[in-house]
Amino acid sequence: xxxxxxxxxxxxxxxxxxxxxxxxxxxxxxxxQFVIVRALVDGERIPLTIADSDRAAGTIxxxxxxxxxxxxxxxxxxxxxxxxxxxxxxxxxxxxxxxRHAVLVGGGVGxxxxxxxxxxxxxxxxxxxxxxxxxxxxxxxxxxxxxRVCDDVFPCTDDGSHGFHGFVSDRLKRLIxxxxxxxxxxxxxxPVAMMSAVAEVTRPLAIHTVASLNPIMVDGTGMCGGxxxxxxxHVKFACVDGPEFDAHLVDFKELTDRLxxxxxxxxxxxxxxx
Amino acid sequence: xxxxxIKPKAAERMKIPRxxxxxxxxxxxxxSFAEVNLGFVEQVAMMEARRCLDCKxxxxxxxxxxxxxxxxFIDRVAVGDFAGAADVLLRDNALPGISGRVCPQEKQCEAKxxxxxxxxxxxxxxxxxxxxxxxxxxxxxxxLCPPPKCEKKAENVAIVGSGxxxxxxxxxxxxxxxxxxxxxxxxxxGGVLVYGIPEFRLPKSIVRGExxxxxxxxxxxxxxxxxxxxxxxxxxxxxxxFSAVFIANGAGLPMFLNIPGENLKGVYSANEYLTRINLxxxxxxxxxxxxxxxxxxxxVGGGNTAMDAVxxxxxxxxxxAMLVYRRSRAEMPARIExxxxxxxEGIIFEMLADPxxxxxxxxxxxRAVRCVRVQLGEPDASGRRKPTRIAGSEFEIPxxxxxxxxxxxxxxxxxxxxxxxxxxxxxxxxxxxxxxTSKGGVFAGGDIVRGAATVILAMGDxxxxxxxxxxxxxxxxxxx
Ligand SMILES: Cc1cc2nc3c(=O)[nH]c(=O)nc-3n(C[C@H](O)[C@H](O)[C@H](O)COP(=O)(O)OP(=O)(O)OC[C@H]3O[C@@H](n4cnc5c(N)ncnc54)[C@H](O)[C@@H]3O)c2cc1C
Ligand SMILES: Cc1cc2nc3c(=O)[nH]c(=O)nc-3n(C[C@H](O)[C@H](O)[C@H](O)COP(=O)(O)OP(=O)(O)OC[C@H]3O[C@@H](n4cnc5c(N)ncnc54)[C@H](O)[C@@H]3O)c2cc1C
Ligand code: SF4
Ligand code: SF4
Ligand code: FES
Numbered sequence: 001x002x003x004x005x006x007x008x009x010x011x012x013x014x015x016x017x018x019x020x021x022x023x024x025x026x027x028x029x030x031x032x033q034f035v036i037v038r039a040l041v042d043g044e045r046i047p048l049t050i051a052d053s054d055r056a057a058g059t060i061x062x063x064x065x066x067x068x069x070x071x072x073x074x075x076x077x078x079x080x081x082x083x084x085x086x087x088x089x090x091x092x093x094x095x096x097x098x099x100r101h102a103v104l105v106g107g108g109v110g111x112x113x114x115x116x117x118x119x120x121x122x123x124x125x126x127x128x129x130x131x132x133x134x135x136x137x138x139x140x141x142x143x144x145x146x147x148r149v150c151d152d153v154f155p156c157t158d159d160g161s162h163g164f165h166g167f168v169s170d171r172l173k174r175l176i177x178x179x180x181x182x183x184x185x186x187x188x189x190x191p192v193a194m195m196s197a198v199a200e201v202t203r204p205l206a207i208h209t210v211a212s213l214n215p216i217m218v219d220g221t222g223m224c225g226g227x228x229x230x231x232x233x234h235v236k237f238a239c240v241d242g243p244e245f246d247a248h249l250v251d252f253k254e255l256t257d258r259l260x261x262x263x264x265x266x267x268x269x270x271x272x273x274x
Numbered sequence: 275x276x277x278x279x280i281k282p283k284a285a286e287r288m289k290i291p292r293x294x295x296x297x298x299x300x301x302x303x304x305x306s307f308a309e310v311n312l313g314f315v316e317q318v319a320m321m322e323a324r325r326c327l328d329c330k331x332x333x334x335x336x337x338x339x340x341x342x343x344x345x346x347f348i349d350r351v352a353v354g355d356f357a358g359a360a361d362v363l364l365r366d367n368a369l370p371g372i373s374g375r376v377c378p379q380e381k382q383c384e385a386k387x388x389x390x391x392x393x394x395x396x397x398x399x400x401x402x403x404x405x406x407x408x409x410x411x412x413x414x415x416x417x418l419c420p421p422p423k424c425e426k427k428a429e430n431v432a433i434v435g436s437g438x439x440x441x442x443x444x445x446x447x448x449x450x451x452x453x454x455x456x457x458x459x460x461x462x463x464g465g466v467l468v469y470g471i472p473e474f475r476l477p478k479s480i481v482r483g484e485x486x487x488x489x490x491x492x493x494x495x496x497x498x499x500x501x502x503x504x505x506x507x508x509x510x511x512x513x514x515x516f517s518a519v520f521i522a523n524g525a526g527l528p529m530f531l532n533i534p535g536e537n538l539k540g541v542y543s544a545n546e547y548l549t550r551i552n553l554x555x556x557x558x559x560x561x562x563x564x565x566x567x568x569x570x571x572x573x574v575g576g577g578n579t580a581m582d583a584v585x586x587x588x589x590x591x592x593x594x595a596m597l598v599y600r601r602s603r604a605e606m607p608a609r610i611e612x613x614x615x616x617x618x619e620g621i622i623f624e625m626l627a628d629p630x631x632x633x634x635x636x637x638x639x640x641r642a643v644r645c646v647r648v649q650l651g652e653p654d655a656s657g658r659r660k661p662t663r664i665a666g667s668e669f670e671i672p673x674x675x676x677x678x679x680x681x682x683x684x685x686x687x688x689x690x691x692x693x694x695x696x697x698x699x700x701x702x703x704x705x706x707x708x709x710x711t712s713k714g715g716v717f718a719g720g721d722i723v724r725g726a727a728t729v730i731l732a733m734g735d736x737x738x739x740x741x742x743x744x745x746x747x748x749x750x751x752x753x754x
Contacts, residue, residue, distance in 0.1 A: 036498075085497070221459050221687060222687055
């Protein structure tokens, strides 16, 4: 099996979209699921969301942000090259309940998670709004694609260079307050700080909120426990029990802390690969 | 044949001392992943083989879960007919190079050896098995490559998991002419043999060699496929056209201590630690796989997994690599040889200690384990002496990494997606004595049926169940 890259293009200065041949993954895959990818010989295995999939063509779309050695190697790939390993689909699919109005909040590369969710919710008959954020205009991704499947898309930038000037969580608060159809579901995917802020916006309003967590993973099958997160006081393995959890129950502080475990190591790995 | 001149009489044989296995120097090896045991040379193997009394009622055979004809293969070694010895071994065991290295011989074949029970050392059956397997491999002996396939059968069999159970079943079924596809969740085949057991105990080239010979037999190995997610069992039996499925997905769910501090940075399950190092090659400085290294490492547990983790930690530079175990040394389930090797390598054994809390610093990193002293009571129903905590005996062990090696349980991922598969109260799959499950055409074996057990039992299940699958498919075959 070779996992060939069929096309590759940059969506933002540090985010690349790869369409990859992986027919086995398309067989049963659903929104909210991810793959585990290996890019370097003898290297790490990393989780990436399945941003889109096409069963007939046997292809999936990965949207990758450069943060360390493995994502850098992936983003260096061009059409015609191949990824060493792609395993999946993994994780539980997003639970799609009939809701009236769902707001999907995507920060940076987390926007990749909300795109398939938006399609599924629209197909389930919900009104779907998306709030997507980035540092500056070039870092807001998938705005056009989301526009085709959502009722509204609200871009936000930290510096005001595009759309709303400020954090996605602030835009969400305003959207909820002014919504003609009351918001009864919020899905959030992005940096931990963002998901935590979103949870604080919806907590007092008691709006069901689901966060797509991104702990460090190894196997993705429940074998190592490296992906453990605390949710409602219970330890869960994000790769099999998640990656989506009730955002009002997640211990975001612990997750933030655990994500720094390999920082020193990764700086070395990046320098070596530079 | 021509064995009479070389084989001494019983009384002579009794005088030969058990031959020692040469091992790499303990200081040198505690910084290296090269194999510890160096193997027998031919003369030493023949000398050891001559110690065997060739018993009429060879009790050793009953101690071996796959009932290898031990006196017969040892007889061939004694006369220098190593290829003949390989022939005998392979009749009952497809992977002798692996079992010879990792079987708990002192509890199995060698425990039953009559020579040992006459008040001497038992015959070194495991070392001899390993010698023969290695000899055959090094001499390119065709006998270690399985024989050509018999008549091609129409049916295809799917195997879930490429550990010792799955690989053995794959070989047996391919030899019987079935089309065989092994589905493996990870990127490399071998199960615990590649992700768990470290290179210094079982070189990966041996496992890779076995996998390649299966591929030569026509076995397809599809890595990166997680059954239950990528395909369900029903899809394998339905649209994908397999006539039977053998589930051999192991017992890979790690247990944690369930004490405060377990999510601090620096706390690993042995599975994660060993996977990063073995499968993902973190021991190689050129690998981009991160793994933590520390001066002081505590591993909790007393089995093979704990022993592997603590010896790996030592090799990654721990000055104080310590094993913390609730019972005493005599109760440790690990292979005796590993315990001795660990001791030689400077591993510290802290027995009769029970971890109560993992303590962290302000940055969220492990700084110590707080333990409580325990004493052992009377043996319970299982025959094991139950540890009880001694009040006021708490003490701290400073460390920066804690590895939990408490054993594993059944991973529910596959069984949850196959609701009509009967499991017991611990989540293990229930089978009849032929390995058949409650679901038609679906068989299971290895750790997912037995709970965490041994490599040779998994291989035995693979072989036995392959036979049962063959019978099942033959009965269901329509006459043409
Ligand atoms: C279920 C899931 C889905 C994901 N989907 C995507 C996706 O679609 N696109 C994408 O670009 N990324 C995604 N991620 C995050 C991605 O897995 C990490 O960015 C990646 O593991 C980093 O690997 P690296 O070797 O390049 O960087 P490393 O060198 O491993 O890490 C670089 C920096 O990133 C931090 N980091 C490490 N792992 C993670 C992580 N899992 N999440 C966030 N930060 C991390 C480290 O603390 C470090 O500071 C997902 C993560 C999960 C768990
Ligand atoms: C560190 C360690 C050291 C050990 N040392 C010894 C020893 O010295 N001697 C000894 O006799 N025993 C030892 N054991 C125990 C022994 O390894 C196991 O009993 C044996 O490997 C079980 O074999 P198995 O084929 O049932 O499963 P495994 O070897 O566990 O293989 C199962 C395979 O299935 C794959 N899999 C799981 N789920 C799925 C899925 N849904 N889809 C596809 N693939 C899947 C897994 O990735 C894995 O590769 C040790 C175990 C460990 C962990
Ligand atoms: S397979 Fe294991 S138990 Fe059987 S003879 Fe060999 S070492 Fe002994
Ligand atoms: S019991 Fe011991 S001495 Fe007797 S045949 Fe077996 S290995 Fe040889
Ligand atoms: S990634 Fe290993 S258990 Fe989740």
